[in-house]
Amino acid sequence: MADRYHHGNLRAAVLRRAAEVIESEGPYSFSLRSLAADLGVSHTAPRHHFGSREGVLNAIAVEGFQGLAERLRATRAAGGDFLETGVEYVRFAVEHPAHFQVMFAPTLLDVGEPELAAARRAAFAELTTGADTVAPDGGDKPAAVVAGWSIVHGIATLALTGNLDSSGVRALFGDADLLDIARRSAGLLFRHRPSEE
Amino acid sequence: MADRYHHGNLRAAVLRRAAEVIESEGPYSFSLRSLAADLGVSHTAPRHHFGSREGVLNAIAVEGFQGLAERLRATRAAGGDFLETGVEYVRFAVEHPAHFQVMFAPTLLDVGEPELAAARRAAFAELTTGADTVAPDGGDKPAAVVAGWSIVHGIATLALTGNLDSSGVRALFGDADLLDIARRSAGLLFRHRPSEE
DNA sequence: GCCAGAAACTTTCCACTGTATAGTTCGGCC
DNA sequence: GGCCGAACTATACAGTGGAAAGTTTCTGGC
Numbered sequence: 001m002a003d004r005y006h007h008g009n010l011r012a013a014v015l016r017r018a019a020e021v022i023e024s025e026g027p028y029s030f031s032l033r034s035l036a037a038d039l040g041v042s043h044t045a046p047r048h049h050f051g052s053r054e055g056v057l058n059a060i061a062v063e064g065f066q067g068l069a070e071r072l073r074a075t076r077a078a079g080g081d082f083l084e085t086g087v088e089y090v091r092f093a094v095e096h097p098a099h100f101q102v103m104f105a106p107t108l109l110d111v112g113e114p115e116l117a118a119a120r121r122a123a124f125a126e127l128t129t130g131a132d133t134v135a136p137d138g139g140d141k142p143a144a145v146v147a148g149w150s151i152v153h154g155i156a157t158l159a160l161t162g163n164l165d166s167s168g169v170r171a172l173f174g175d176a177d178l179l180d181i182a183r184r185s186a187g188l189l190f191r192h193r194p195s196e197e
Numbered sequence: 198m199a200d201r202y203h204h205g206n207l208r209a210a211v212l213r214r215a216a217e218v219i220e221s222e223g224p225y226s227f228s229l230r231s232l233a234a235d236l237g238v239s240h241t242a243p244r245h246h247f248g249s250r251e252g253v254l255n256a257i258a259v260e261g262f263q264g265l266a267e268r269l270r271a272t273r274a275a276g277g278d279f280l281e282t283g284v285e286y287v288r289f290a291v292e293h294p295a296h297f298q299v300m301f302a303p304t305l306l307d308v309g310e311p312e313l314a315a316a317r318r319a320a321f322a323e324l325t326t327g328a329d330t331v332a333p334d335g336g337d338k339p340a341a342v343v344a345g346w347s348i349v350h351g352i353a354t355l356a357l358t359g360n361l362d363s364s365g366v367r368a369l370f371g372d373a374d375l376l377d378i379a380r381r382s383a384g385l386l387f388r389h390r391p392s393e394e
Numbered sequence: 395g396c397c398a399g400a401a402a403c404t405t406t407c408c409a410c411t412g413t414a415t416a417g418t419t420c421g422g423c424c
Numbered sequence: 425g426g427c428c429g430a431a432c433t434a435t436a437c438a439g440t441g442g443a444a445a446g447t448t449t450c451t452g453g454c
Contacts, residue, residue, distance in 0.1 A: 010431080026304025028225050033411060042433045044413085049431090053412065104358050107223025111363070124364040142369035143381035147348060149366070150382060154351025155343065161301050166308070167321040169346070172339035184340035185347060189386045207402080230440060239404050241442080246402090250441060396454085404447070411440065418433065424426090 011049040013039055015063065018056055022098035027057065027108055057108045058116050064099030065119035068092050072126040082130040083183065083190040086152040089127070090182040093156035100160065104153075151189055155182050208246040210236055212260065215253055219295035224254065224305055254305045255313050261296030262316035265289050269323040279327040280380065280387040283349040286324070287379040290353035297357065301350075348386055352379050 017038055022030050032053050033043040050056045068089070075088045093100040102108060109116065131145040155164075159178055164170040173181050214235055219227050229250050230240040247253045265286070272285040290297040299305060306313065328342040352361075356375055361367040370378050 028305060031411065045432055104360060106359050108225060128366065140381055143385055145366055145369065146352065146378060146382040147385045150351030150355060151344060151348045153355055154347030157354050158347060158350055162303050163301060169325065169342055172342065181343060184337055185343040188340055188344045228440065242403055
């Protein structure tokens with residue numbers, strides 16, 4: 001099947017390779033032509049499956065939102081509280097850096113595409129569930145949603161862009177794992193309720 | 198001076214126009230050639246001042262880090278606490294979206310360039326000052342630094358990428374200003390110390 | 395006033411990119 | 425066995441960043 005005219009599973013192969021390239025070089029230098037060359041197909045072959053370069057990125061974003069939603073759902077199903085759900089958000093970003101970058105870069109995407117819009121909506125719905133933990137009775141619940149999302153999104157973004165390392169902040173934690181850092185940091189928001197002290 | 202052979206202030210004009218283009222179309226579709234055409238110069242003219250496309254982005258990042266550091270410094274000098282400093286971080290992102298995006302996209306930059314490294318170091322130093330507010334005596338100070346930075350960075354990033362709007366989260370706040378949203382959200386981290394209640 | 399030399403900018407060329415269109419090969423179904 | 429649609433190739437085109445060499449303007453010293 002290796003060198004047949006029909007690649008066999010070009011669509012999946014493109015998505016996999018694209019994620020590798022974006023992970024190491026960022027979404028800017030990601031090139032359809034060099035990617036096609038890596039896979040041994042003509043440079044217009046991916047276009048048949050995705051329509052355009054933007055189509056490839058859209059497909060990656062869809063994969064990403066679906067994967068993220070599934071993870072968050074599984075974490076809650078396993079009894080994880082809002083903090084663990086947030087840590088899972090960071091874990092997803094670290095394990096799928098290319099997907100994460102593309103998901104939150106709307107200038108790279110066709111955000112109007114129905115499949116993408118649906119996947120994103122579903123992931124956001126998972127995300128905002130359980131925000132009440134942060135804002136107990138009488139608290140500012142909208143602010144709690146933004147605070148919870150922002151803190152894990154911020155940690156993920158700063159980590160992926162290398163800014164936690166290059167700023168020296170990472171070093172304050174010794175050799176602690178990023179997920180531990182996330183748990184300790186987000187824990188300041190999620191877990192120091194007076195009623196627990 | 199308008200149509201002279203020497204543009205007069207091409208360097209500044211390029212930086213200004215580049216910020217406009219990046220603000221509306223993102224840093225990925227930003228093109229040196231169309232930018233030069235907008236300014237009425239040949240497409241290689243910017244290269245004389247910046248060396249390369251990456252050089253333009255580096256210069257924008259330097260401007261950004263310098264501006265951010267100055268803002269944070271001014272806020273603290275005016276008596277602003279750590280929360281207000283964080284709100285100022287968000288304000289900078291909103292007012293200079295192009296700069297903010299480029300500053301935190303290391304794959305677009307030459308992060309080894311000395312001027313950029315210095316500007317970034319200075320900004321990060323301003324940023325981490327005062328994190329003790331979040332973690333009082335005996336608290337987890339490294340985690341406090343990460344938490345404070347992440348929550349404001351997360352809000353800024355989610356807002357700039359339009360995800361606060363498209364997720365529907367923004368609507369929970371009615372017509373509240375983004376800076377108010379930031380203040381309320383980050384306030385959950387910064388201001389609900391038991392000793393204050 | 396003038397004249398180097400440096401700075402600012404243009405011209406031309408190249409390799410590479412994404413996209414459009416037309417053509418070719420293959421798999422599967424009737 | 426033939427045919428149709430899906431998968432892929434070939435070719436062409438406009439746009440991109442970059443390299444190199446040439447042209448115009450500014451500046452400083454006399």
